[in-house]
Amino acid sequence: MSLRYAILAILTAAPLTGYETAKRFEGSVGHVWHAPDSQIYPELRRMEAEALIEGREERWGSNRLKTRYYITAEGEADFRTWMATPLKYAPWRDVAHMQAAYFEWADPESVRMHLEQHAQHYQEQIDQWTSQVRDIESHEHPMIAARLQRYPAEQHERIVAFKSFAYDGLIRLAQAEVDWANRGLTLLEELEADQTP
Amino acid sequence: MSLRYAILAILTAAPLTGYETAKRFEGSVGHVWHAPDSQIYPELRRMEAEALIEGREERWGSNRLKTRYYITAEGEADFRTWMATPLKYAPWRDVAHMQAAYFEWADPESVRMHLEQHAQHYQEQIDQWTSQVRDIESHEHPMIAARLQRYPAEQHERIVAFKSFAYDGLIRLAQAEVDWANRGLTLLEELEADQTP
Numbered sequence: 001m002s003l004r005y006a007i008l009a010i011l012t013a014a015p016l017t018g019y020e021t022a023k024r025f026e027g028s029v030g031h032v033w034h035a036p037d038s039q040i041y042p043e044l045r046r047m048e049a050e051a052l053i054e055g056r057e058e059r060w061g062s063n064r065l066k067t068r069y070y071i072t073a074e075g076e077a078d079f080r081t082w083m084a085t086p087l088k089y090a091p092w093r094d095v096a097h098m099q100a101a102y103f104e105w106a107d108p109e110s111v112r113m114h115l116e117q118h119a120q121h122y123q124e125q126i127d128q129w130t131s132q133v134r135d136i137e138s139h140e141h142p143m144i145a146a147r148l149q150r151y152p153a154e155q156h157e158r159i160v161a162f163k164s165f166a167y168d169g170l171i172r173l174a175q176a177e178v179d180w181a182n183r184g185l186t187l188l189e190e191l192e193a194d195q196t197p
Numbered sequence: 198m199s200l201r202y203a204i205l206a207i208l209t210a211a212p213l214t215g216y217e218t219a220k221r222f223e224g225s226v227g228h229v230w231h232a233p234d235s236q237i238y239p240e241l242r243r244m245e246a247e248a249l250i251e252g253r254e255e256r257w258g259s260n261r262l263k264t265r266y267y268i269t270a271e272g273e274a275d276f277r278t279w280m281a282t283p284l285k286y287a288p289w290r291d292v293a294h295m296q297a298a299y300f301e302w303a304d305p306e307s308v309r310m311h312l313e314q315h316a317q318h319y320q321e322q323i324d325q326w327t328s329q330v331r332d333i334e335s336h337e338h339p340m341i342a343a344r345l346q347r348y349p350a351e352q353h354e355r356i357v358a359f360k361s362f363a364y365d366g367l368i369r370l371a372q373a374e375v376d377w378a379n380r381g382l383t384l385l386e387e388l389e390a391d392q393t394p
Binding site: 005009012029032034079082084092093094095096099101102105107113114117121125154157158159161165170172173180183184 | 279303363376380
């Protein structure tokens with residue numbers, strides 16, 4: 001169900017065609033809730049069937065039509081209800097930490113490979129999210145620009161502050177992952193030194 | 198497939214019956230890779246069919262039998278291969294941060310509720326993992342005790358160090374989540390103060 005709310009979230013900024021929804025998704029909320037196009041299109045159709053969004057046909061080029069999706073009053077109400085409902089936290093599942101707990105089964109080169117890969121993966125996430133925060137705070141992000149245009153000025157501070165806050169949290173989590181991997185590389189060296197006769 | 202490796206991991210410490218596997222899972226690797234019993238039993242059967250583990254019947258009580266699963270040489274080889282193979286990182290999906298990015302759609306009481314719930318959830322995780330680390334480092338954890346008995350003394354330092362390292366990483370991640378929620382509560386107060394005329 002989270003995909004539905006991620007889609008509703010971006011449609012509160014602007015009505016979008018299916019193609020635009022997929023593209024904008026990837027460039028905004030998709031950084032926090034990843035979903036492939038193959039999930040987005042069917043979900044849009046289900047949401048339309050449930051009247052959370054309304055598709056309106058518009059002319060495209062000389063003699064073709066495309067559908068643009070508008071969030072409905074019911075869609076907004078559903079989004080607000082979700083916003084007022086406690087989340088259910090899924091039990092923890094983290095394969096990298098699970099594997100690390102049994103690293104005595106890996107040779108030192110493999111441990112190093114895993115930890116370096118871990119640090120690199122999360123550094124890439126940090127770079128991506130940092131660029132998002134920059135575009136959000138400068139209002140240069142296309143979705144933020146569209147959103148700010150749509151809502152009254154007195155709401156702008158909250159809109160930007162919460163997005164910035166959300167990405168900042170992700171950046172610090174990813175930094176904790178990078179730091180962990182680096183501590184692991186130090187630990188590995190210490191263990192290797194202990195084993196050298 | 199991660200479930201399979203989590204099960205192999207605990208069977209490297211001791212051969213276990215299906216019931217014991219489910220219980221020991223919950224009390225050890227299940228803190229990092231959660232799986233319900235309903236997934237564990239069928240996976241054990243698949244693993245036996247693929248000869249990664251071998252079930253041996255043993256007498257239980259006066260005239261009943263139960264099956265105890267032993268990791269096979271093939272199972273150990275499969276586990277080592279996994280340990281030497283780079284992980285595939287799934288794209289990010291985090292509903293709490295996704296929702297927070299659109300908190301302007303929630304009233305302040307709901308934002309507070311979400312952030313307090315978030316802090317509480319991760320504080321509980323910290324408490325759980327901290328207790329695991331304590332039992333691991335003191336060798337009092339039943340699975341650690343069984344494992345250390347099984348492997349030569351020169352491997353004990355690595356066995357304990359990597360488990361401790363894995364849980365320490367999780368604790369710091371959860372602490373970053375608690376800190377984030379607390380920063381959010383401060384942000385909320387600031388935004389509320391700004392709006393008071």
